Amino acid sequence: MIPPSSSAVPLLEAEGLTRAFDDGQVQALRGVDFSIQEGEFIAITGPSGCGKSTLLQLLGLLDQPTSGTLLYRGDSLPALRDPAAYRASEIGFIFQAFHLLPTFTAAENVQIPMFGTGRSLSERRERAAELLKLVGLEDRSDHFPSKLSGGERQRVAIARSLANEPALLLADEPTGNLDSKNAHLILDLIVRLQQEHGRTMVMVTHDPSIAERAGRILHMMDGKVVSDKPSPRTGS
Amino acid sequence: MTFLTVVIRGLLRRPVRTCLTLAGISIGIAAVVALVGMSRGFEKGWQVGLKARGTDLVVSSRGGSLTPKPFNASIRDQIARLPGIAATCNLLVQVTSVEDSDLMILSAREWGGFSWSNLKLVTGRMPQSGEEQAVVLGQTAADILKKKVGDPIQIETAELKVVGIVKGGALVEDGSVIMSLALLQKILASPDQINAIDVRVTPGTNEKQLQILIQQIQRQVPEVRAVSVADHLSNSEGFRMVRAMTWGTSLLAVLVGVLGVMNTMLMTVFERTHEICVLLAVGWKRSRIIQMVLYESALLGFFGGVIGVTIGALGVRALGETPALRGLLQPDLGFPLLALSVLIAVAVGVFSGLYPAWRSSRLAPSQALQAG
Incomplete structure (x- = not known):
């Protein structure tokens, strides 16, 4: 296991982050403060509608905060001139509903984020094969998502999230659509990938037992972080 | 997988609709080929006829x-x-x-x-x-x-x-x-x-x-007008009228093609909102999304053009064999007209894809997380 970096500049730092919808009538985030060091595994928990997924979207630049500051390695994220490049090179998304593209095979889905990164066709193919092997799906590379089980789909999605070797993995309820057996397999895979490669991971979950696999748990309520503690299981 | 594969998969997602759109463009382009080819062929026939008679100038009324x-x-x-x-x-x-x-x-x-x-x-x-x-x-x-x-x-x-x-x-x-x-x-x-x-x-x-x-x-x-054989037909009021009608009718058919492609591409963008949002979420630039939609519509135009040119060329030959027109039609289906027709079809495709492409580029990637 690679321990979290203790460098002075956090990988991500949020201060007074708010996000309002419908002209301020809905306050999804009401001033969130936290920082994430490189290599940390953080779980964000809380009841439905507490703002977990909204926060994850802001971290992945899928959405813009209404106010507050959000820094990535010390640079302001909302002010980035090329959010797509940030998403492509720095972020890997794992969604609850997998969000694989139905008309592409497993290998092709893994190649999708690599377009525009300067990799040649053969490099893209090799990288996709390598990642599918990593998630144990080398024999399913030519299968379309409709021919894969839920667990297999999520493993393809995990392989896709790693395509460009991102520094930060963002997972939104990654086991939410899986049965308990597959949920444990996927969670084990995520933890293994995080620990072996020392990647920073932020995982949103409403399940406390899953959250305990992380090193640190942020608990949210009504758009705010109400507690920020080390996981009791890891004791870190 | 190349970018072209991505584009083609997009078109094959709804094969029936893609085929119907191709049929729409093809008919438009076939009309261009047939009408313009016949009109040009007719003009050329007159010109050759005049030359065969050893005529250098034609004097006719205005x-x-x-x-x-x-x-x-x-x-x-x-x-x-x-x-x-x-x-x-x-x-x-x-x-x-x-x-x-x-x-x-x-x-x-x-x-x-x-x-x-x-x-x-x-x-x-x-x-x-x-x-x-x-x-x-x-x-x-x-x-x-x-x-x-x-x-x-x-x-x-x-x-x-x-x-x-x-x-x-x-x-x-x-x-x-x-x-x-x-x-x-x-x-x-x-x-x-x-x-x-x-x-x-x-x-x-x-x-x-x-x-x-x-x-x-x-x-x-x-009170009369003298023109050389070469200029005779281009100055002829009758042929001018025929040319105008030919292009007018053709453009109308092409317009139907434009609306067909635009409708298809808009439907594609609406249907694939989720897919486009996922592409944005995994790091695709908006310009690449625009490029994808435009390539799809251009490809529709290109294939529609090729099919249309084939239908038009075969159709006009068949028309020339009908009793009413036999002997009067020798369509001018030279390479320039066929190439121009395919080019028009591609332009139709690209033009029709502009608005859907713009729409697709306005989508917010956060929708991908909310959906499904």
Whole structure:
């Protein structure tokens, strides 16, 4: 296991982050403060509608905060001139509903984020094969998502999230659509990938037992972080 | 997987809709190929016909429809006097119905004029005088009218006799009923009326001298217009009208294609909102999404164009074989027209994809996390 970096500049730092919808009538985030060091595994928990997924979207630049500051390695994220490049090179998304593209095979889905990164066709193919092997799906590379089980789909999605070797993995309820057996397999895979490669991971979950696999748990309520503690299981 | 694979997969997502859109563009492009090809072919046929008669200049009235308005034959005398003019031949040309054929060229030529000299007898004989109640038929005209030497033929109110079948060296000549000018004037009760004068200039006349001669004719007889064979058709009011109608109809068909592609691409973008948002979420730039949509629509245009060109070319050939048009159609389906048609189809595709592409680029990637 690679321990979290203790460098002075956090990988991500949020201060007074708010996000309002419908002209301020809905306050999804009401001033969130936290920082994430490189290599940390953080779980964000809380009841439905507490703002977990909204926060994850802001971290992945899928959405813009209404106010507050959000820094990535010390640079302001909302002010980035090329959010797509940030998403492509720095972020890997794992969604609850997998969000694989139905008309592409497993290998092709893994190649999708690599377009525009300067990799040649053969490099893209090799990288996709390598990642599918990593998630144990080398024999399913030519299968379309409709021919894969839920667990297999999520493993393809995990392989896709790693395509460009991102520094930060963002997972939104990654086991939410899986049965308990597959949920444990996927969670084990995520933890293994995080620990072996020392990647920073932020995982949103409403399940406390899953959250305990992380090193640190942020608990949210009504758009705010109400507690920020080390996981009791890891004791870190 | 290449970017083209991504584009093609997008089109294959809804194969039936893609095929229907292709059919829409194809019909539009087939209309362009068929109409423009026929119109150009018709013009070319007339031009070759004029050249085959050894005509350098055509003098006709201003205005008029497909065939020019009649004018008095005495105008020829004023023109024939000009230096540089070797020979003239008065004509009265009509496009009219003859017996069972709805569209037939009736070419009445001054008896003894040079416009008779290019006709080569295949069977029978030429008329013996300008007054003989006889016609000769071009080979195609004989086929269309199902006539042979010795058969009677009804021209307007008169019954004449087919005395010969001739080869004229051009589509228009071969598709014509050819007779003496005096005879047709008599039948139509229009003595001294002609609607064109074929003019042959003295050998060795260059283009510049030809233009000077044209100006002299214009000055001498302001009520008529003299043009070289090359310019004759482009200046013809009738052909201008045909060209305008051809392009007008074609553009209307193309517009239907534009709406078809735009509808398909908009539907594609709406249906694939989730997919596009996922692409944005995994790091695709908006410009790449725009590129994807435009490539898809351009590809639709390209394939629609190729299919349309094929349908148009085959269709117009089939049309040329119908009894009403046989012999009158020799479509000009040269490479430039076919290439232009495919180019129009691709342009239609790209143009139709602009708005859907813009719409797709406005999608918020956060929708990907919310959906499904």
